[in-house]
Amino acid sequence: MYQNDTARLPQALTYMKQIIGDSSYSLNPDFADLWSENGEWCSESIFEINYNDDQAQRDWGAAALNAGGTVFPTLCSPNGWGGGEGWDGGNDGWGFLPVKVETYNMYAENDKRRDVTIWDVHGYTYTERYQDTHLWHGKYRPQSENNKDCPTSKNLNYNNNKRIYRYAETLLNAAELLLETGGSASEAAGYVNEVRARAGLDALTSVTIDDILNERHLEFCGEGKRYFDLVRAEGISGVMTEKATVKLVPDTYGYRTNSWTPSKKHIPLSQSELDADPTLVQNNY
Numbered sequence: 001m002y003q004n005d006t007a008r009l010p011q012a013l014t015y016m017k018q019i020i021g022d023s024s025y026s027l028n029p030d031f032a033d034l035w036s037e038n039g040e041w042c043s044e045s046i047f048e049i050n051y052n053d054d055q056a057q058r059d060w061g062a063a064a065l066n067a068g069g070t071v072f073p074t075l076c077s078p079n080g081w082g083g084g085e086g087w088d089g090g091n092d093g094w095g096f097l098p099v100k101v102e103t104y105n106m107y108a109e110n111d112k113r114r115d116v117t118i119w120d121v122h123g124y125t126y127t128e129r130y131q132d133t134h135l136w137h138g139k140y141r142p143q144s145e146n147n148k149d150c151p152t153s154k155n156l157n158y159n160n161n162k163r164i165y166r167y168a169e170t171l172l173n174a175a176e177l178l179l180e181t182g183g184s185a186s187e188a189a190g191y192v193n194e195v196r197a198r199a200g201l202d203a204l205t206s207v208t209i210d211d212i213l214n215e216r217h218l219e220f221c222g223e224g225k226r227y228f229d230l231v232r233a234e235g236i237s238g239v240m241t242e243k244a245t246v247k248l249v250p251d252t253y254g255y256r257t258n259s260w261t262p263s264k265k266h267i268p269l270s271q272s273e274l275d276a277d278p279t280l281v282q283n284n285y
Helices: 006-020 101-105 167-180 185-198 209-220 226-233 271-276
Strands: 045-049 118-120 135-137 162-166
Touching: 006 167, 045 167, 101 118, 101 135, 162 167, 167 185, 167 209, 185 209, 209 226
Parallel strands: none
Antiparallel strands: 045 162, 118 135
């Protein structure tokens, strides 16, 4: 799908339908529960990366080499947090990756995903850092419960698993592939509406690729998929508003200074990889 290889899209749809037809997989009824320890490896999980705190060996001085938890909750949380919202903080939190106000505002008031995806800390006092909005990453936000058993540095070892591929994505992939291969539009809308129903939103009578890409934006916000969706959309006919050339452009806040170009689709191979394998060839972009 990322390569927009139309010859292989029917096979990709077959794969999606195999997963949909497997009773092992289904949407977790509660979106918020997905991001708790109870929600790890639930019926919606197809692939995730395990982290643990209770046997963590990772510590300062050996952070990159040892097994244990994840540091991401520390990275994406307010600096100097004095406690509250289930996190004692210990004045920790590095204050990176605040969420833009526009991201919060893209959700409907009744969308159950909004207050799970975005942690609103208006009213709390902490050390405000660069581009602070008082809005933070909610899906992987720190909770004291998630590193309480850590024997080493707690801020390096939260047990929040990284969700890579969820059943919700299978449904939205299938909807997109149906439209791209001339399949049933009503079936595609049905898959999208399964995702929307859990979010508390009304069903759509019909869907376009733009609708599906927008639903992916709402569903997977903060999960690292948006950039690749926008790049992929460049090669899909009929997409009007959800393309990289439209969305990945300089903004009024000056956060982004370079426009997107097709060359940015391909990440250069590192020199160490090229040195290690002489058969690799650097991409020409």
